[in-house]
Structures are given as C-alpha cells and as structure tokens.
Amino acid sequence: MSKYLIRHDPQRCISCKACEVHCQVKNRTAAGVKPGALFTAGPDRLLDKVQVLSAFRPCFHCEKPWCVAVCPTGAMVKRAEDGLVHVVRSLCVGCRACVGACPWKIPQWDESTGRVVKCDGCFDRVTQGLHPACVAGCTTHALSFSRPNENVRKVRLLYAKSVLVEKKAD
Amino acid sequence: MPVKTVYSVCGMCPVRCPIEVDIENGECRFIQGNRQVPSIGGALCTRGGAGIPFVRDDERPQFPMRRTGERGEGRWQQISWEEALALAAEKIADVRSRHGGRSVLWADTGGPFSDLRQAFVRGLGSPNYFSAESVQGINRQHAALSLFGFSDEKFVLDLKHAREVVLQARNLFESVHIQQANDLLDGLANGGRLSVIDTRATVTSGKADRFFLIRPGTDYALNMAVIHVLLKQKLYDAAYAEKWIADIEELDRLAAGFSPQAAAAETGIPAADIEALAQALAKAAPKVVWHPGWRTSRYTDSFFVCRTAFIINALLGAVGARGGLPLAARPEDLGQKGLNRFSDLFPAATEQRADGVGWKYPAFVGGPGLLHAALSVIPTGDPYPVKACITYQQDPLGELPDPEKLTTILAGLDFLACVTSAWSETAWHADLVLPLSPYLERESPIAQLDGIKPAFLLRRRCTAPRFDTRADWEIIGGLARRLGMESLAFASAEDLWKFQLNGTGVKLQDFDAKGIVDLTSQPNYGLLAEGFRFPTDSGKIEVVSFHWRRQGLPSLGPLAPRARPAAGTFRLTLGGCGLHDEGHTVNNPLLHRQMPENVLWLNQAAAAALGISDGETVAVAAQKSSGSGRIKVRLSKFIHPEAAFTVPGFGRTLPPESRALGRGLAANRLMPGGLDIWDLNGGGLALQEHMITVCKL
Numbered sequence: 001m002s003k004y005l006i007r008h009d010p011q012r013c014i015s016c017k018a019c020e021v022h023c024q025v026k027n028r029t030a031a032g033v034k035p036g037a038l039f040t041a042g043p044d045r046l047l048d049k050v051q052v053l054s055a056f057r058p059c060f061h062c063e064k065p066w067c068v069a070v071c072p073t074g075a076m077v078k079r080a081e082d083g084l085v086h087v088v089r090s091l092c093v094g095c096r097a098c099v100g101a102c103p104w105k106i107p108q109w110d111e112s113t114g115r116v117v118k119c120d121g122c123f124d125r126v127t128q129g130l131h132p133a134c135v136a137g138c139t140t141h142a143l144s145f146s147r148p149n150e151n152v153r154k155v156r157l158l159y160a161k162s163v164l165v166e167k168k169a170d
Numbered sequence: 171m172p173v174k175t176v177y178s179v180c181g182m183c184p185v186r187c188p189i190e191v192d193i194e195n196g197e198c199r200f201i202q203g204n205r206q207v208p209s210i211g212g213a214l215c216t217r218g219g220a221g222i223p224f225v226r227d228d229e230r231p232q233f234p235m236r237r238t239g240e241r242g243e244g245r246w247q248q249i250s251w252e253e254a255l256a257l258a259a260e261k262i263a264d265v266r267s268r269h270g271g272r273s274v275l276w277a278d279t280g281g282p283f284s285d286l287r288q289a290f291v292r293g294l295g296s297p298n299y300f301s302a303e304s305v306q307g308i309n310r311q312h313a314a315l316s317l318f319g320f321s322d323e324k325f326v327l328d329l330k331h332a333r334e335v336v337l338q339a340r341n342l343f344e345s346v347h348i349q350q351a352n353d354l355l356d357g358l359a360n361g362g363r364l365s366v367i368d369t370r371a372t373v374t375s376g377k378a379d380r381f382f383l384i385r386p387g388t389d390y391a392l393n394m395a396v397i398h399v400l401l402k403q404k405l406y407d408a409a410y411a412e413k414w415i416a417d418i419e420e421l422d423r424l425a426a427g428f429s430p431q432a433a434a435a436e437t438g439i440p441a442a443d444i445e446a447l448a449q450a451l452a453k454a455a456p457k458v459v460w461h462p463g464w465r466t467s468r469y470t471d472s473f474f475v476c477r478t479a480f481i482i483n484a485l486l487g488a489v490g491a492r493g494g495l496p497l498a499a500r501p502e503d504l505g506q507k508g509l510n511r512f513s514d515l516f517p518a519a520t521e522q523r524a525d526g527v528g529w530k531y532p533a534f535v536g537g538p539g540l541l542h543a544a545l546s547v548i549p550t551g552d553p554y555p556v557k558a559c560i561t562y563q564q565d566p567l568g569e570l571p572d573p574e575k576l577t578t579i580l581a582g583l584d585f586l587a588c589v590t591s592a593w594s595e596t597a598w599h600a601d602l603v604l605p606l607s608p609y610l611e612r613e614s615p616i617a618q619l620d621g622i623k624p625a626f627l628l629r630r631r632c633t634a635p636r637f638d639t640r641a642d643w644e645i646i647g648g649l650a651r652r653l654g655m656e657s658l659a660f661a662s663a664e665d666l667w668k669f670q671l672n673g674t675g676v677k678l679q680d681f682d683a684k685g686i687v688d689l690t691s692q693p694n695y696g697l698l699a700e701g702f703r704f705p706t707d708s709g710k711i712e713v714v715s716f717h718w719r720r721q722g723l724p725s726l727g728p729l730a731p732r733a734r735p736a737a738g739t740f741r742l743t744l745g746g747c748g749l750h751d752e753g754h755t756v757n758n759p760l761l762h763r764q765m766p767e768n769v770l771w772l773n774q775a776a777a778a779a780l781g782i783s784d785g786e787t788v789a790v791a792a793q794k795s796s797g798s799g800r801i802k803v804r805l806s807k808f809i810h811p812e813a814a815f816t817v818p819g820f821g822r823t824l825p826p827e828s829r830a831l832g833r834g835l836a837a838n839r840l841m842p843g844g845l846d847i848w849d850l851n852g853g854g855l856a857l858q859e860h861m862i863t864v865c866k867l
Binding site for chain 1: 199200201202203211212213214215216218219220222223343344346348351352355359371372373375376377381748749759760761762763764806807808
C-alpha cells in the first residue's frame with residue numbers, strides 16, 4: 001500500500017460527487033473518465049433508517065499491484081518513496097492489460113487519447129504538500145487525507161499535552 | 171510556469187461561495203473553496219468544481235449577436251460590442267422617449283453583486299427591477315416582513331450551534347449551500363438533532379433523526395399543529411412571547427382548529443409524532459432552527475408555511491438567539507462604514523411599479539418584485555406599456571411556468587435583450603444577446619456580506635476572456651455612457667472598487683491576502699436586547715401583521731383540507747439537486763455527464779397500480795391543456811404516493827447546446843396557466859399547484 005490514506009466518512013458524505021468532478025478537472029480527463037469514483041445507492045432502508053449510501057473508490061495503490069506486473073511497457077509504475085501507483089503517459093501504448101488485471105477495475109480507458117488514466121493519488125500535489133484534488137475540494141470534508149507522520153505527530157502532541165495538563169492539575 | 175493563486179467568488183449558483191483558483195499559463199488549472207475562510211475550508215461543491223469546464227466549453231455565446239430572423243428562429247448576426255451597445259442604448263432610449271423609463275423592465279439575479287445594475291435601472295427612471303427571489307423566495311421574504319418588519323436576509327441560521335434543526339422542503343444536502351451544510355454536519359456531530367419534512371426521502375432525510383414523509387401541500391397544517399401543541403402544552407417560551415410577540419392570544423385562537431389529530435388526517439403524519447416533535451423542540455429551545463425554506467414558490471398557502479416556520483422559531487425564543495436565528499450585523503452596527511452604493515447616485519423611481527407592488531398589492535413593500543405579474547402587463551398595457559425587457563443571467567422562459575403563454579407575452583415587447591454567460595431559452599428568443607464573461611473571466615463589484623462577521627468579498631478575474639465577452643461593469647458602463655449616466659461608467663475595475671471602498675477604511679490591497687476582508691475579528695451574534703424594537707407597527711413580532719390586515723389580507727388561515735388526486739394523477743413537485751442549478755448548468759460538459767436528464771420520481775406502489783416499472787419511459791400530461799411529454803421514471807418506496815417529483819431546468823430546445831438539447835422534460839411546460847396561479851398573500855408563484863397524469867406508453 002502507499003504511505004497515504006484517503007478516508008471516506010459516510011456520516012458526512014452527501015453523495016454529491018464533487019470528488020469525481022474535482023478529480024476530473026484537476027487531471028483534465030475526458031468527461032466519461034473517472035479516476036476516482038463515488039458510488040451511491042438508495043434511498044433505501046438500512047436498519048431503522050432510510051438513507052442514501054455511498055462509497056468512494058480511488059486507487060488502492062496495492063502493495064503488489066497487478067497492473068504494474070502486467071504492464072508490458074513499464075508505463076505503470078509504483079513510486080519507491082511513497083508507493084503511489086501511476087501511469088507514465090509517454091510509455092503507455094493503450095493495450096489495456098492493466099484494466100483487465102486490476103481486480104477493482106480502477107484504471108480508466110480514455111478513448112480520446114488512446115491511453116489509460118489512473119488515480120495517481122495526485123502525487124504532483126502531494127509532493128507539494130497539498131491534498132489530492134478529491135480531498136481538497138470535498139464539499140463536506142467527508143474525505144480526509146493522512147500522511148503517516150503527520151498523524152503520528154498530532155496524536156503524540158495531544159498525548160503530551162494531556163500529560164502536561166495532568167501534571168499541572170497535580 | 172509558476173502557479174498563481176487568485177481568490178475569487180464562485181458563480182455557478184446563487185450561493186456565491188468564496189473560491190481560490192490556481193492559474194498556470196493564463197489558464198485555470200484547479201479550483202477549490204477558499205481555504206482561508208474557516209466555514210469553507212477549501213470545500214467546493216460539484217457545480218462549483220465544474221466552473222473550469224464551463225469556461226473551456228465553446229457552446230456558449232461567444233460574441234454579441236443580433237437577431238435577424240423571427241424571435242426564437244435562431245438566425246443571428248455577429249456584431250461588434252460597439253454596435254451591440256449602440257443598438258441596445260438606442261432601443262432603450264426609444265422606448266423611454268415614447269413611454270418613459272418605467273417601460274423598461276429589468277430581470278436580474280439580484281444578490282450581493284447587483285448594486286451597479288440596480289443603479290442603472292434607477293438611472294433609467296424605471297421602478298421595474300426584479301431579482302431571482304421573485305421566482306424563488308418571495309414568500310419567505312414577505313413572511314419575514316409581515317412578522318418582523320424586515321426581510322429574512324436579516325437573519326443568520328446558526329445551524330452549527332442549534333440543538334434541534336428542522337428542514338422543511340429544504341433539501342440542504344442536495345441543493346447544497348456549502349457553509350450551511352458543513353455547519354449542520356458539525357452540529358449533528360456534536361449531538362445536534364435533525365428533523366426533515368419532505369414529500370420524499372433524500373440524502374438530507376437520510377441524515378435525519380426524524381423523517382416525516384408529508385402529504386404534498388399540507389405543510390401549513392403540520393406547522394399549525396406544532397404551534398397548537400406548543401401553546402396548549404405550555405411548551406413555548408412565555409417570557410420571550412410576553413416581551414417580543416404582539417398577539418399570542420390571537421395565535422392561540424387560530425391554532426385551536428389544528429389539533430395534532432386533525433393535522434394527522436391531513437398530513438399523514440401521526441399525531442403522536444407531531445406532539446413528540448414539538449416537545450423535542452421545546453426541550454432544545456432557544457437553540458432551535460426551523461428552516462424557513464429556500465424555494466418557497468410552491469403552494470397557494472406557502473406564505474403561511476413560511477410564516478408558521480418563523481412563528482415556531484419565535485415561540486421557542488430562537489429569533490435573535492445564538493443557536494437559533496441571530497440577527498445579521500451590518501458594518502454600521504459595528505461602527506464601520508459600509509460600501510458606497512451606486513444606487514445612491516440616483517433617486518429611487520417615483521413611478522408606480524408595473525407589477526402592482528406598493529399600490530395594487532399594497533402589502534408588499536420593496537422586495538424582489540412580482541416578475542410574473544409584471545410580465546402579464548405586457549399584453550394589456552395596464553397600468554402602462556411595458557415595452558422593453560432586459561434579463562441579466564435570468565431565464566424567464568426556462569424558469570417561469572407556461573413558457574408557451576410567456577412566449578406570446580414576450581412577443582408584445584419592442585425590445586428583448588439578454589445579458590448572459592450561457593445560452594438560455596430566453597436568450598434564444600431575444601433580439602440582442604450581450605454575452606457576459608463567465609465568472610472566472612470577469613470582475614464584479616465588491617460584495618458586502620452582513621452576518622455574524624460582516625465582511626467585504628471581492629470577485630477578481632482569474633483569466634482573460636477566451637471569447638469576445640465582457641464583464642457586467644463593462645456592459646453597464648457601455649450602456650450608461652450612451653444613455654447619459656456617466657457616473658456608472660468606470661474606466662477600470664479598480665476605479666469601480668475604489669468608488670465602493672472610498673471612506674470605508676478598507677483598501678484594495680487588503681483583499682490580496684485572502685480575497686475577503688473581515689470587518690471584525692470577533693463574532694457578533696445579533697441578540698434581542700433590552701430596548702430593541704422590531705420595525706413593525708407594534709414594535710414586536712406580529713402574528714397577525716397590522717400591515718397585512720390594513721390591506722385586507724390574512725396573515726394566517728383556517729385548516730383547508732386538500733382534495734386528493736384521482737388515480738393516475740399526481741401533484742407535480744419540484745426540487746433542486748447537487749449536480750445542476752436550474753437550467754444554467756444542464757449543458758456543462760462534466761455536469762451533463764453526471765446527470766444528462768431529469769427523471770420523474772414516483773411511488774413504487776402507485777406506479778405498480780398503473781403497470782409502470784422502474785426506468786420505464788412514460789407519457790406525462792398537464793391537466794386541461796396540451797402540455798405533455800415523455801420522461802423516464804424512477805420508482806421509490808419512499809416518496810408520497812400523491813407526488814411526482816422532478817428536477818426543473820431540463821428539456822432544453824436550443825440547437826447550440828448539443829449536450830442538453832432535448833434531454834429530459836421541462837417541468838415548467840406542465841404548468842398551464844401557471845403565471846396566474848400564485849399566493850396572493852405572499853406574492854410567490856404556486857409551482858406545485860399543478861396536477862399531471864402519468865400513462866404507460
């Protein structure tokens with residue numbers, strides 16, 4: 001897996017699909033190509049509540065990505081430093097082997113360019129310290145992006161503060 | 171190329187959220203909500219996200235066009251801006267010289283950027299300026315006016331701190347208002363509770379703790395029953411009522427006829443649930459928000475629905491309370507000077523308004539105007555001829571009921587011009603199209619936002635126009651210069667902004683940091699304090715408005731049971747969605763792909779009785795008219811069996827919009843005679859007083 005995690009909070013998600021549109025705009029995809037996709041169902045009864053359900057499906061950036069293994073030209077690459085799997089466009093010949101190999105059918109065929117487009121975790125933005133487009137623009141902050149060290153630092157700081165407060169109270 | 175970030179303001183829907191846009195090589199690369207505005211935090215909804223594809227799209231008016239064929243025939247001649255502005259000025263001057271400035275009608279979006287346009291209409295000497303609220307929110311505005319003496323724009327909905335929120339026919343999580351949606355989600359995460367009243371289950375009702383599937387058209391009965399319980403069980407804030415409500419005894423008398431049992435029979439909501447709701451609200455008082463609605467042009471009693479929503483808030487002490495509906499502060503309330511207004515450069519028109527506001531309908535004062543009533547003046551010339559109409563980003567033919575009739579009405583105009591950034595049904599019928607630059611390609615006058623934290627907001631141009639389009643201040647300036655209103659013609663956007671900011675202490679460079687200038691660092695919750703007087707006759711909240719009573723109009727009415735539709739017949743109900751803003755976005759490349767057409771939601775059992783299954787295309791027809799069409803159905807167990815729901819704005823007929831053309835069904839075509847069906851007490855159109863028949867093909 002990559003070092004990063006995109007989390008989807010269904011409590012906050014309003015199924016608006018802004019994540020899909022922000023992704024498409026940032027990646028300049030054709031209208032039918034969706035590197036990240038939000039699936040919704042309902043309204044339907046779940047337990048005692050009638051709700052609209054949703055699930056966000058960007059790339060999992062697998063530990064051993066089958067799309068990378070199957071790619072005959074080396075166009076599908078897993079970045080060593082953070083594990084983000086992405087397409088090197090100049091090397092893609094449009095054979096679609098990755099589309100067939102991916103168990104989750106994440107790679108998208110773009111017929112306007114004859115190449116594959118895939119969620120790359122917006123690694124260009126991530127490199128600049130920004131969040132992926134889907135997370136950055138999410139209408140209700142239902143998507144969140146975590147960098148392992150950031151989270152660790154935050155939790156450690158909170159713990160340290162709580163200890164200090166206890167000490168002060170003593 | 172380095173990436174430059176420009177702070178600006180979204181223009182995809184009327185909410186107008188602050189945005190930031192990454193520019194590279196003179197092109198918009200990425201757009202998101204303004205991260206420095208805490209209530210936004212980078213968030214931008216689906217429509218807002220599709221702003222860049224809108225700019226990149228070629229299927230919008232690219233240059234000024236003059237009609238050469240018949241109206242609506244689609245034969246156009248490209249002309250220069252010089253010719254276009256000269257032509258418009260000449261036509262306006264001609265109408266003005268023959269019938270006076272009053273003969274020019276201006277249908278606008280309204281909102282915080284509209285001051286310059288309002289000034290222009292004043293300068294023409296016309297009283298006939300209309301905002302989009304005329305079609306959507308006028309019942310709500312008048313409800314507030316009749317109760318409090320001011321429009322509901324004076325209120326902030328403190329959804330973040332409310333402990334109980336009621337959304338009535340307000341699908342907040344689909345017709346998204348980013349700040350309000352996030353405030354509410356924050357509140358719910360902190361233990362706040364949500365009740366939703368709607369005719370069908372939605373994303374919003376899915377987040378609710380209580381969902382009331384109400385029979386369409388019976389909201390007023392429900393609200394009065396809640397008032398009944400609050401009064402009979404002494405659950406209301408008696409001290410607050412004593413101090414701030416003028417005539418609580420009168421309310422008690424009116425609500426007596428609305429027992430929960432009587433309301434249950436009408437609404438389909440069990441009496442026990444109505445009582446439980448009233449009790450829960452009372453427990454949370456004053457931290458309660460009963461949302462007064464967004465789109466309130468629904469029924470012939472929607473004015474009463476809006477009023478009772480406000481009255482419930484008042485009974486719970488929520489009006490003027492934190493966690494309820496605090497009053498918005500103006501810069502002046504904080505001892506600061508507000509923006510200089512262009513409108514102050516001209517005296518208000520003294521002529522009677524064409525729509526009858528202020529004389530034929532004397533209860534209504536100011537406000538957004540009755541566009542439907544004003545348009546009806548065109549064929550009669552009574553009280554005076556209306557001969558020119560200019561629309562600004564408005565589409566009466568696409569949005570008002572009965573476009574067939576409206577087309578014949580508009581034929582009586584000598585001049586119809588549209589200032590618009592996208593094609594619209596009205597623009598296609600116009601004599602002159604003045605193409606407005608999309609919001610990412612234009613500057614707007616500075617907006618003043620009243621609220622908990624009053625602020626000035628600046629819409630900057632992100633990129634140069636791709637086509638021969640112009641900003642509104644350029645178009646207004648061009649017309650103003652030709653019509654002898656030099657004071658509205660500015661050489662640059664900077665000059666325009668400097669006029670507004672002069673003397674406020676805020677400088678243009680103050681906007682550089684984040685595009686918005688807060689006028690205070692501390693939140694200012696407008697609470698009711700000793701000595702406060704509501705600007706009503708009594709100085710208090712008037713359940714029965716003195717002003718309305720003087721005009722012989724009721725403020726509330728008795729229980730009026732609604733007839734049930736016959737088999738195969740449904741009440742047409744309307745609502746927005748997260749993907750489109752009426753018809754303005756249906757041809758947007760990405761949004762079209764997300765939702766290419768509307769569908770008709772029907773109750774599964776009601777449809778089964780007609781032999782209709784999910785996804786099928788059916789024939790729908792308006793009663794007693796030729797209005798008809800075909801549309802796919804979506805069946806749901808969770809929509810009231812009397813309702814047929816759809817999203818308006820589809821069924822476009824414009825050849826230049828290749829994607830939207832002919833997709834879905836135009837809901838307004840199913841509203842024959844709808845221009846004359848409206849709430850006489852509140853002024854709003856009654857778009858949901860239309861029955862349709864649905865037949866299997």
